[in-house]
Amino acid sequence: MLSILRIALDTPAAAVIGDGLYDYRWAGPAEVGQLVLAPFGSRMLVGLVAEITDAATIEPQRLRDATATVAGLAPLSSEWLTFVRFAARYYHRSLGEVALPSLPALLRRPDRYTLSPPSADGTRVAHLPSIDRAIKRGERETAADQETTPIRGVADPLSLNAMQSHALAVVLGARTAATLPLPILLYGVTGSGKTEVYLRAIGETIAAGLQALVLVPEINLTPQLEETFRQRLPHARVASLHSGHAEGRRLLQWWLAHEGKVDVLLGTRLAVMASLPRLGLIVVDEEHDASYKQQEGLRYSARDLAIVRAHQGRERTGREGEGRERRGHEGQSIPVVLASATPSMETWVRAERGRYRKVVLSERASSDASLPTIRLVPLLRAKTQHGLTDAVRDAIADRVARREPVLVFHNRRGYAPVLACGACGWLSDCPRCSVHAVFHQADRRLHCHHCGWQQRVPRACPSCGNTDLAAIGRGTQRVEESLRSLFPSARIARIDRDSTRRKGAAAGLLDAVHLGDLDILVGTQMLAKGHDFRNVTLVCVLDADSALYSHDFRASERLFSNLMQVAGRAGRGGARSGEAEVLIQTRAPEHPLFGALVEHDFTRFAASLLDERRRAGLPPFSHQAVLRAEAKTAEDALAFLNAARAQGVCIGEQLGSTTKVTLYDPVPMTIARVAGVERAQLLVESSVRPALHAFLDAWLAALHAMRARTRWHVEIDPLDI
Numbered sequence: 001m002l003s004i005l006r007i008a009l010d011t012p013a014a015a016v017i018g019d020g021l022y023d024y025r026w027a028g029p030a031e032v033g034q035l036v037l038a039p040f041g042s043r044m045l046v047g048l049v050a051e052i053t054d055a056a057t058i059e060p061q062r063l064r065d066a067t068a069t070v071a072g073l074a075p076l077s078s079e080w081l082t083f084v085r086f087a088a089r090y091y092h093r094s095l096g097e098v099a100l101p102s103l104p105a106l107l108r109r110p111d112r113y114t115l116s117p118p119s120a121d122g123t124r125v126a127h128l129p130s131i132d133r134a135i136k137r138g139e140r141e142t143a144a145d146q147e148t149t150p151i152r153g154v155a156d157p158l159s160l161n162a163m164q165s166h167a168l169a170v171v172l173g174a175r176t177a178a179t180l181p182l183p184i185l186l187y188g189v190t191g192s193g194k195t196e197v198y199l200r201a202i203g204e205t206i207a208a209g210l211q212a213l214v215l216v217p218e219i220n221l222t223p224q225l226e227e228t229f230r231q232r233l234p235h236a237r238v239a240s241l242h243s244g245h246a247e248g249r250r251l252l253q254w255w256l257a258h259e260g261k262v263d264v265l266l267g268t269r270l271a272v273m274a275s276l277p278r279l280g281l282i283v284v285d286e287e288h289d290a291s292y293k294q295q296e297g298l299r300y301s302a303r304d305l306a307i308v309r310a311h312q313g314r315e316r317t318g319r320e321g322e323g324r325e326r327r328g329h330e331g332q333s334i335p336v337v338l339a340s341a342t343p344s345m346e347t348w349v350r351a352e353r354g355r356y357r358k359v360v361l362s363e364r365a366s367s368d369a370s371l372p373t374i375r376l377v378p379l380l381r382a383k384t385q386h387g388l389t390d391a392v393r394d395a396i397a398d399r400v401a402r403r404e405p406v407l408v409f410h411n412r413r414g415y416a417p418v419l420a421c422g423a424c425g426w427l428s429d430c431p432r433c434s435v436h437a438v439f440h441q442a443d444r445r446l447h448c449h450h451c452g453w454q455q456r457v458p459r460a461c462p463s464c465g466n467t468d469l470a471a472i473g474r475g476t477q478r479v480e481e482s483l484r485s486l487f488p489s490a491r492i493a494r495i496d497r498d499s500t501r502r503k504g505a506a507a508g509l510l511d512a513v514h515l516g517d518l519d520i521l522v523g524t525q526m527l528a529k530g531h532d533f534r535n536v537t538l539v540c541v542l543d544a545d546s547a548l549y550s551h552d553f554r555a556s557e558r559l560f561s562n563l564m565q566v567a568g569r570a571g572r573g574g575a576r577s578g579e580a581e582v583l584i585q586t587r588a589p590e591h592p593l594f595g596a597l598v599e600h601d602f603t604r605f606a607a608s609l610l611d612e613r614r615r616a617g618l619p620p621f622s623h624q625a626v627l628r629a630e631a632k633t634a635e636d637a638l639a640f641l642n643a644a645r646a647q648g649v650c651i652g653e654q655l656g657s658t659t660k661v662t663l664y665d666p667v668p669m670t671i672a673r674v675a676g677v678e679r680a681q682l683l684v685e686s687s688v689r690p691a692l693h694a695f696l697d698a699w700l701a702a703l704h705a706m707r708a709r710t711r712w713h714v715e716i717d718p719l720d721i
């Protein structure tokens with residue numbers, strides 16, 4: 001029988017054709033959710049069957065035949081398709097642009113498939129040998145792992161304290177709720193045992209025959225957490241999904257989840273799109289973390305999508321009720337837990353308004369742990385040596401003498417942010433970007449942190465020949481060097497993106513702290529995230545001030561949460577935990593942000609921040625999208641945005657909605673040029689979300705129709721503007 005497959009393909013052109021699906025003729029059997037190979041122009045593409053009909057939406061002479069359906073892979077479920085369709089609508093992309101990039105790369109490569117000879121009805125089928133190979137290899141590796149890894153024993157579950165028990169009851173209650181459960185904000189101070197709560201909830205989820213999805217911000221955290229899961233849930237099948245895996249491994253992990261062969265899927269933001277047929281719980285750990293926002297391609301928020309996904313799981317059961325096969329979900333909801341000590345303002349405001357259910361863990365869980373004392377060390381008029389005040393230096397010396405590891409937080413990598421010539425004013429600028437190239441001492445090179453440009457450090461000033469170039473400012477490499485000269489006998493290491501390129505390097509450094517093999521660890525926010533150090537009693541922050549005066553309205557929110565996180569590494573247990581201290585050097589000790597920080601008072605900080613945002617009409621009290629243009633010259637980029645703005649103003653008038661959508665003037669981006677490309681942007685804002693999206697629908701259609709030669713994209717809910 002001849003049918004029409006309506007196929008989602010990952011092509012930008014899909015944005016301009018109706019619903020973004022392409023029609024193909026097909027004679028054999030096919031199912032919605034199946035992958036197919038189809039010709040597109042002169043290329044072959046892998047697509048996804050989104051609909052099957054018997055009437056094409058294009059003229060018969062333009063209709064082409066699909067090449068083959070992919071065998072040996074169960075179709076993606078209708079729940080998954082519904083979820084991805086929502087994401088496509090919300091981010092104003094075609095289904096194909098969202099669905100296909102979410103699949104492992106090996107599945108999307110037409111050249112990886114082999115076609116079997118045509119059958120009697122003329123169709124053919126495509127096989128993916130790499131699936132079989134990946135699976136075989138996965139099985140071998142798992143077997144080898146089991147032989148080589150020593151049995152670490154099963155960690156005993158801790159007995160939950162009253163607050164934890166209550167939190168767990170709320171999560172479990174959401175599973176069986178008769179009405180749509182609210183997303184749960186698990187708001188707990190650092191070390192309050194949030195992990196413990198969701199581990200229990202995962203255990204119960206697995207016991208009910210369902211799958212749990214756990215999102216974490218950092219790849220570096222997955223091995224640690226995987227280990228904890230394996231210890232605590234010895235019978236659970238745990239898989240992980242993140243960009244650090246090689247392609248074959250990623251395919252295997254994805255496939256295991258898709259086949260329902262894993263109980264817990266642990267991953268970074270991309271895992272939110274995984275196919276999980278028996279999904280029964282979603283956890284978003286450190287929900288405030290900026291890494292949940294994808295910064296290129298489809299610029300989605302994994303945190304927001306997690307909430308949508310959980311919500312939809314419930315809606316279907318509710319509406320369709322009995323008789324519908326839910327593969328074990330019958331009558332179940334999907335609870336979603338957002339865990340954080342410093343929730344994002346978006347989440348916090350929803351919790352305050354009762355749209356999320358807030359559950360609080362207000363104390364550290366471990367009996368020998370307590371929150372550290374936070375002290376501000378004024379920098380103005382203080383004598384410093386290598387950027388360290390006497391107070392900080394003495395405190396470090398004291399801990400080193402007592403063999404208690406010290407963490408030094410400095411959120412800037414490299415040796416010095418810029419090299420300068422004192423004679424002529426030359427600065428080490430990146431030739432391709434409007435930023436300074438950073439001086440790295442380790443390889444004696446200048447590195448651009450934006451485009452990757454590198455060069456050997458010049459021996460003399462390239463513009464006047466002066467041989468005396470000065471390193472201005474301080475990065476982690478320089479801090480490390482200073483600490484070595486101040487504390488020559490201490491064992492010192494550095495953790496940042498440069499020192500942890502080798503696989504396992506980050507874990508090694510963190511283990512060294514746990515084991516007491518290091519006296520001082522200096523690093524970027526990499527040392528702040530989630531590590532449960534039991535022996536750290538001092539955390540120092542050398543300079544936190546630059547974020548206080550940033551143009552970015554989110555800078556202070558980020559600074560507060562970074563400082564809370566890093567402070568949270570001290571006093572987590574051990575004999576002297578009660579004397580744990582955090583010292584923060586600052587030129588603005590009277591700043592209200594620090595006032596709240598010293599008191600560990602997130603609530604007060606959030607209230608004042610939200611008050612400011614409300615008065616300024618900023619998110620979360622308004623909703624934003626940004627149109628960005630990239631061109632050879634700034635004029636071209638701005639000209640496109642000005643034309644787009646004019647279109648937008650017309651459309652706004654035509655729509656004539658009562659809620660205003662504001663289009664701001666186009667401006668160059670803060671870092672205007674990156675890798676030789678000039679970038680500008682136009683901010684669009686509305687106090688009502690549906691009004692913004694209705695406007696974007698009409699406006700983006702008009703922009704696509706312009707077929708401008710300028711490259712552009714739109715980002716919904718941008719974090720950096």
Ligand code: ADP
Pocket residue numbers: 158159160161164188189190191192193194195196365366367532
């Ligand atoms: P969070 O995720 O909130 O930062 P963790 O879950 O890492 O906190 O817990 C911090 C420490 O407290 C861990 O060492 C953990 O083993 C311990 N802990 C958690 N719950 C309990 C409990 N109920 N009793 C004793 N110790 C606990």
Ligand code: ZN
Pocket residue numbers: 421422423424425426461462463464465466
């Ligand atoms: Zn010079």
Ligand code: ZN
Pocket residue numbers: 430431432433448449450451452453674675
């Ligand atoms: Zn550059």
